[in-house]
Amino acid sequence: MKWSHVALNCRDLDATEEFYRRWFGFERAHSFPAGGSRIVFLRRGDAYLELFQASDGPPGGDGPTAAGTLRHLALQTGDVDRVLAGMGSHAQVTLGPMSFDEFIPGWRTVWLTDPDGTVVEVSQGFRSTP
Incomplete structure (x- = not known):
């Protein structure tokens, strides 16, 4: 298991992306459509x-949606199913497992909560592509 990323909810995706690019040296790694919007991954070295x-809507299975809040934190594994099996009843799944092969072949993710209700994404197969 290794660290993957932190997901942030933004009022203005472009302004937030520009902030982290300009002041902290992040570069765009990926951008994917998501409903009527998009998801943007920024990368600086190994940090994503x-x-x-x-949105003003209720929290989803992948975490809260309000601006300025942490949506979820994410860890990377080689096998989502093995992690879930190892956790047994301690895996309080809120969403998934889901496949994102249409964006990156082999990318698969599940979201669950820790004891305090923080959403934790456990993902396999995510990688930067040129």
Whole structure:
């Protein structure tokens, strides 16, 4: 298991992306359509930020949606199913497992909560592509 990323909810995706690019040296690694919006991954070395368009709606299975809040934190594994099996009943799944092969072949993710309700994404197969 290794660290993957932190997901942030943003009022303005473009302004938030520009902030982290200009002041902290992040570069765009990926951008994917998501409903009527998009998800943007920024990268600086091994550090990733995942940016979501904020909404006033209720929290989803992947975390809260309000602007300025942490949506979820994410860890990378070689096998999502093995992690879930190892956790047994301690895996309080809120969403998934889901496949994102249409964006990156082999990318698969599940979201669950820790004891305090923080959403934790456990993902396999995510990688930067040129």
